[in-house]
Amino acid sequence: MKSYILQTATNYLLPLLLLFSVFILLRGHYLPGGGFVGGLIAAIAFVLHMFAHSVGETKRLLRIHPGYLMPIGLSLAVLSGFAPKVISGLPFLTGIWFSDPIPVLGLIGTALFFDTGVYLVVVGVSLTIIFTISEGE
Amino acid sequence: MLVAVLSGFVFAVLPVFAGQLLKGKRSILSALIPIGLFAYFCSYVPDIAAGETVFETYSWVPSMGVDLNFNLDGLALIFALMITGIGSLVFIYTANYLKGDPYINRFYAYLSMFMAAMLGLVLSDNLVAIFVFWELTSITSFFLIGYKNEDRDSRKAAMIALAVTGIGGMFLFAGVLIMGMVAGTYSIQEILSSGVVFQDHALYPVILFFVFGGAFTKSAQFPFHYWLPGAMRAPTPVSTYLHSATMVKAGIYILLRFTPALGGHAYWSDTLMLVGGITMVYTAYQALFRTDLKAVLAYSTIAALGMLTFLIGIGTEAALLAAIVFILVHALYKATLFLVAGIIDHQTGTRDITKLHGLGKIMIPVALASALAALSNSGIPPTFGFIGKELIYESTQEMNSLSALLTVAAIATNVFLIYAGFVAGIKPFLGKLPPALTKVEMPSPLLWVPAMLLGIGCLFFGLFPTLIETALAKPALASLGFGSFDFHLKLWHGFNTVFILSLITMGVGLVLYFSLKPSHKLEAVIAKLEPVSPQSLSILVGKGFRQFSLSWTRFFQNGFLRYYVIVIMGFLVVLTGYNTLTETRLLIPDNTFDNVTIYEVITLAIMVVSIGFAVFSSSRLAAVAGLGVLGYAICLIFVFYSAPDLAMTQFSIDTLTVILFVLVLYRLPKYLKLSDMRSRIRDIILALIFGALITTLTLEVLSEPIYRETSEFYAENAYVLAKGKNVVNVILVDFRGVDTLVEITVLVIAAIGVFGLLKLRLKKSEVN
Numbered sequence: 004m005k006s007y008i009l010q011t012a013t014n015y016l017l018p019l020l021l022l023f024s025v026f027i028l029l030r031g032h033y034l035p036g037g038g039f040v041g042g043l044i045a046a047i048a049f050v051l052h053m054f055a056h057s058v059g060e061t062k063r064l065l066r067i068h069p070g071y072l073m074p075i076g077l078s079l080a081v082l083s084g085f086a087p088k089v090i091s092g093l094p095f096l097t098g099i100w101f102s103d104p105i106p107v108l109g110l111i112g113t114a115l116f117f118d119t120g121v122y123l124v125v126v127g128v129s130l131t132i133i134f135t136i137s138e139g140e
Numbered sequence: 141m142l143v144a145v146l147s148g149f150v151f152a153v154l155p156v157f158a159g160q161l162l163k164g165k166r167s168i169l170s171a172l173i174p175i176g177l178f179a180y181f182c183s184y185v186p187d188i189a190a191g192e193t194v195f196e197t198y199s200w201v202p203s204m205g206v207d208l209n210f211n212l213d214g215l216a217l218i219f220a221l222m223i224t225g226i227g228s229l230v231f232i233y234t235a236n237y238l239k240g241d242p243y244i245n246r247f248y249a250y251l252s253m254f255m256a257a258m259l260g261l262v263l264s265d266n267l268v269a270i271f272v273f274w275e276l277t278s279i280t281s282f283f284l285i286g287y288k289n290e291d292r293d294s295r296k297a298a299m300i301a302l303a304v305t306g307i308g309g310m311f312l313f314a315g316v317l318i319m320g321m322v323a324g325t326y327s328i329q330e331i332l333s334s335g336v337v338f339q340d341h342a343l344y345p346v347i348l349f350f351v352f353g354g355a356f357t358k359s360a361q362f363p364f365h366y367w368l369p370g371a372m373r374a375p376t377p378v379s380t381y382l383h384s385a386t387m388v389k390a391g392i393y394i395l396l397r398f399t400p401a402l403g404g405h406a407y408w409s410d411t412l413m414l415v416g417g418i419t420m421v422y423t424a425y426q427a428l429f430r431t432d433l434k435a436v437l438a439y440s441t442i443a444a445l446g447m448l449t450f451l452i453g454i455g456t457e458a459a460l461l462a463a464i465v466f467i468l469v470h471a472l473y474k475a476t477l478f479l480v481a482g483i484i485d486h487q488t489g490t491r492d493i494t495k496l497h498g499l500g501k502i503m504i505p506v507a508l509a510s511a512l513a514a515l516s517n518s519g520i521p522p523t524f525g526f527i528g529k530e531l532i533y534e535s536t537q538e539m540n541s542l543s544a545l546l547t548v549a550a551i552a553t554n555v556f557l558i559y560a561g562f563v564a565g566i567k568p569f570l571g572k573l574p575p576a577l578t579k580v581e582m583p584s585p586l587l588w589v590p591a592m593l594l595g596i597g598c599l600f601f602g603l604f605p606t607l608i609e610t611a612l613a614k615p616a617l618a619s620l621g622f623g624s625f626d627f628h629l630k631l632w633h634g635f636n637t638v639f640i641l642s643l644i645t646m647g648v649g650l651v652l653y654f655s656l657k658p659s660h661k662l663e664a665v666i667a668k669l670e671p672v673s674p675q676s677l678s679i680l681v682g683k684g685f686r687q688f689s690l691s692w693t694r695f696f697q698n699g700f701l702r703y704y705v706i707v708i709m710g711f712l713v714v715l716t717g718y719n720t721l722t723e724t725r726l727l728i729p730d731n732t733f734d735n736v737t738i739y740e741v742i743t744l745a746i747m748v749v750s751i752g753f754a755v756f757s758s759s760r761l762a763a764v765a766g767l768g769v770l771g772y773a774i775c776l777i778f779v780f781y782s783a784p785d786l787a788m789t790q791f792s793i794d795t796l797t798v799i800l801f802v803l804v805l806y807r808l809p810k811y812l813k814l815s816d817m818r819s820r821i822r823d824i825i826l827a828l829i830f831g832a833l834i835t836t837l838t839l840e841v842l843s844e845p846i847y848r849e850t851s852e853f854y855a856e857n858a859y860v861l862a863k864g865k866n867v868v869n870v871i872l873v874d875f876r877g878v879d880t881l882v883e884i885t886v887l888v889i890a891a892i893g894v895f896g897l898l899k900l901r902l903k904k905s906e907v908n
Contacts, residue, residue: 027788032864035784037872043792050799070895073888080881096877098862110863114873117880121873124884128891129796135898136803 006055013055020048028122029108029115038118042125049130058137069130076123083116141196141210141263144177148256155245168586170248171231174255178224181217188217189611191618195329200269205326209265214615218464219262219393221612222471223386227255229590230381233479236586237377237486247287251381254280258386262393267316267326270394274312274354277387278305284382285374297370300675303682304357304367312354312394318347319401331401332621339405348407351398352415359391359445362419366675369438376482379434384441384474389467392448396463400621403455412453413542417549419446424556429666431658433481433491433564437474440517440560443553444470447532454546456538457617457625462531464616465629468608469516469528472597476513477565479591480506483583484568493563493658498573502580505588507569509595514565516598518558518649519642522631524602526642529554533638551645558649563658605629706823709830717829720836739780747773760805768798785868 024045031037049069053061062068087093100112108115151173184194194212201207212220231251238244257276264270279302286298320326322343323336338344355361360368371383382388395412402408424443430436444466451463483506484499485491500507516525532554536546601608609629617625656662670676696707747770754766771794778787815823854867854875864870872880 031866031869032873033866035788035866035868037785037866037869039872040785040788040792043789043796047792047795047799050796070891073891077884077888080884084877084881096874096881098874100863112863114862114864114870117873117877118869121880121884124887128887131891132894133796133800133803135895136800 009055013052017048017052020051021045024048024122028118031118032114033109038121039125042122043129045122045126046129046133049126050133053133053137058134062134065130069127069134072123072127073131076120076125076127078120079123080117080120083113083120086113086116141194141212142198142208144180145210145256145260145263147173147177148252148254148259152249152253152256155249167244167248168232168235170245170252171228171235173252174224174227174231177255177259178221178228181212181220181224184212184217185221185611188212188214188615191615191623193619195265204268205320206268207266207327208269209327209329210263211265211329212263213619214612214617215393215396215464215619216262218468218612218616219386219389220259222389222468223255223258223262226381226385226471226475226594227251229475229479229593230377232586233380233482233590234375234377236584237482238375243287247284247375250280250283250287251377254284254382254387258390261390265328267320267328271309271313271316274358274390274394275306275309277382277390278302278309278358281305281371281382281387284378285371287375287378288373291373294373297367297373300679301367301371304364308354308357308364308391311350311352311357315347315350315354318343318350322347328397328401336401338402344402344405345407348402348411351394351402352411355391355394356415356449357391358394359388359449360419360442361391361415361446361449362422363674365419365423365442366673366678368442369435370675372432372434372438376434376478376485379438380475380478380482383438384478385471388441388445389448389471392445392452392463392467395449395452396460396620399452399455399460403452409453409455412449412455413546414453416446416448416450416453417546419443420450420553421446421549421556424553424560426666427556427560428652428656428658429662431493431660431663433484433493433496433568434478436493436560436564436658437477437481440557440564441470441474443557443560444474447550447553450546450549451532451535454535454538456535457622458531458538458627459535460620460622461613461617461625461627462528462535464613465531465608466528468601468612469524469598472594472601473513473516473525473561476509476591476594476598477517477561479587479594480510480513481564483587483591486587487580487583488577493567494660495574495576496568497571497577498569499577499580500569501573502577503569503582503588505592506583509588509591510565510569512595512598514561516602517561517565518646519554520646522599522602524598524600524605524608526602527605527629527631529642529645530638533641537637547641551641551648554645555649555652558646559652559656562649562653567658602631605631706826709826713826713829713833716837717833720833720840737780740777743773743776743780759810760808761802764798764801764805767801768794771797785866 024041027036027044028038028041029036031041049061049065052064084096087097087099088095091099093099096113096117098112098114100110104110151170187194193214194210196210198208198210231248234244234247234251238247241247254277257273257280260273261270261277264273282298282302285301286295288294316326319331319338322338322341323331323334325331325334338347341347357364357367368383368388372379374383420443423439423446427436427439427443430439448463448466448470451459451466481491483503484496487503488496488499490496512523516523519525519529532550533547536550537543606629609627613627613629614623617623697704750766750769750773754763754770757763757766771790775787775791775794778784778790854871858864858867858870862870862874864874
């Protein structure tokens with residue numbers, strides 16, 4: 004079931020969708036969006052690629068097994084929780100921010116790192132489950 | 141003091157990183173930890189003897205009143221010295237006893253973890269911290285009893301011990317929580333100084349019930365005593381350390397510690413005297429029938445614990461003094477006897493008393509240590525045990541109305557204990573050496589020196605009791621609130637009633653020893669009563685429970701997903717249905733249909749069509765696609781009611797769900813047969829009822845006034861506290877960040893589960 008139209012379209016759609024998912028992740032603190040939705044969109048982007056090509060090719064594109072994203076994301080979330088404890092002795096998961104906004108991204112705080120952790124975990128979990136099932140026997 | 145308590149835990153982690161460092165000959169270096177701690181606590185003796193106490197506090201969970209407060213007073217010092225002192229000897233002993241064991245470093249880790257937990261327990265001033273350390277001793281004890289984890293009986297004994305002491309731990313927890321609630325603080329010091337009178341409080345019997353539940357299970361009181369003989373499956377160093385000298389006395393410690401707060405009431409003293417009395421007479425009598433060296437010692441240990449409970453129940457100054465002295469007496473002689481039993485087992489390979497004779501010819505120092513301990517156990521002057529026993533008789537004499545009964549119970553117990561002590565401590569060394577044992581060798585000094593030191597202790601403190609009196613007994617009584625009690629420990633009190641009682645006990649005990657020989661026949665007699673013993677009964681209950689939960693699980697979790705849905709829906713209908721029928725106040729606004737827009741009507745129509753498609757389709761994929769459309773329609777509803785976050789998430793989730801379904805269903809065969817008419821009708825009825833219920837509930841919710849405090853708090857503070865304007869996201873990543881953290885962890889676990897289930901390929905050899 005190879006569709007050249009879908010394959011070609013996917014090659015252009017994938018980077019766009021990924022960019023969109025990051026955009027959704029970053030705007031989450033002020034406007035609708037966030038790590039969870041962003042992660043889901045990124046996962047859907049890869050699944051689209053998988054349907055157009057094959058599991059093997061999507062895996063090659065990713066280079067690492069999506070499962071590795073889960074511990075990375077979890078650690079990022081946990082570390083961002085401990086950061087306030089280490090830096091200013093505040094309780095676990097207190098939000099702290101850099102004082103000056105950064106161009107494009109805006110104000111950066113631990114919440115963004117936490118949300119990025121969520122994003123990575125969601126991508127990792129969705130892709131791991133879907134790849135595993137679609138590979139089957 | 142925090143360092144002292146934590147050092148054991150820190151040391152226990154060491155084998156994880158440097159396992160090889162403490163194996164083989166170097167394993168004895170582990171003993172440096174308890175020896176160092178022993179020296180540390182010894183340095184406090186002069187201060188404590190002078191009437192001071194050392195109080196150190198570390199904040200732990202201040203918001204819940206849980207702190208690591210360490211309070212070293214007389215009572216805590218006695219236990220700390222026993223824990224570290226006997227601990228040092230046991231650590232040294234283990235180096236040879238488990239020589240060559242591949243996991244000896246692991247054993248030392250458990251042992252030091254236990255020691256740390258025990259120290260924490262006796263030093264803590266905070267009730268919750270006491271509970272935490274209490275549970276840690278149960279858990280480490282589980283690992284130590286089950287140390288020979290390839291032996292089925294060891295594992296079973298460990299499970300029983302954990303079950304009994306673990307349930308007891310829950311009782312203690314309930315007890316201390318109620319105490320904390322009544323007193324308004326979890327600090328024992330503050331409770332005592334606040335002048336709360338628990339005895340007059342309505343919850344006093346409840347507190348006692350739970351505290352006793354904890355203390356009786358831990359200290360193996362009747363009818364929970366059975367875990368202790370089973371725990372003798374553990375290597376002997378463990379039996380010595382945990383099951384005679386320290387852990388089993390944790391319950392006694394709690395009772396002593398709570399005496400100033402809870403004692404003095406008839407409920408307290410009557411229960412303790414009754415339970416302690418039954419325990420000591422019953423289990424001391426049981427000891428007569430045993431032929432296993434460690435079983436004899438186990439039953440006599442329970443009897444001694446019963447004696448301690450009994451004395452605390454009497455509760456007079458003299459009785460508490462007797463209890464404190466007897467704790468030391470018992471720790472010294474029973475640890476010696478256990479170490480000796482371990483040596484005999486280690487050198488001869490048997491613990492059967494009927495086969496052990498004449499070992500005195502081979503191992504003179506062991507025989508000597510053992511004899512000293514047996515004499516102290518029998519209360520024969522001039523050993524320390526004699527002083528202990530005199531104090532016990534003095535305190536039973538004091539109770540006017542009951543003194544005759546109490547004294548008889550104490551004498552009976554002591555008579556049986558004399559027999560047990562002689563059988564375990566003296567008999568194996570006397571008589572002719574049987575041919576089977578001629579090749580037995582003299583044990584290593586690492587084994588007999590610790591036993592010898594303890595044996596000498598039994599004699600030394602008998603000759604110089606003033607040392608114990610000034611350094612330990614007086615401060616310990618002071619910490620129980622009897623600082624003014626004047627007494628002098630001495631060997632010779634003159635020719636009085638108490639001395640005559642001692643003579644009678646010794647005489648009868650010796651007669652019993654010479655007339656009754658341990659034999660397998662006697663053991664068979666008592667084994668006939670086994671089916672109605674507390675142990676068999678509770679195992680029966682346990683088996684029944686397991687059977688019940690097995691059939692329960694089989695019934696409700698039978699693996700058919702459709703059945704699960706039916707159960708969940710049916711349960712909800714039954715649970716909420718009745719209440720909904722009787723008490724519903726429905727709110728159906730008059731102008732409900734005025735504001736309906738054309739978009740909503742269209743969406744609704746799409747939903748109805750897709751539901752019908754999903755229900756009546758004869759292809760799985762088409763049904764899934766129908767459900768997908770339904771999901772998107774719901775997204776539209778979210779959009780109409782301005783919940784863009786929800787709509788986005790629902791949209792993505794729905795897409796992924798459909799993809800997942802398609803991936804799975806793609807591999808399944810087409811419908812072999814659709815469900816039959818009967819089950820369809822059943823499903824329709826259930827679905828209709830459930831739908832009606834949810835609708836009613838929704839309408840009922842609308843009729844309730846809406847409380848906006850929570851949502852207003854979030855809306856107002858999202859930007860102020862968390863610098864975010866999207867309230868939903870701020871709640872997720874900031875206000876309720878911990879929830880999110882746990883949720884993503886659950887997600888990861890689920891993914892690993894799916895991956896494991898589908899990718900696991902067992903080799904042929906691994907199946908079964």
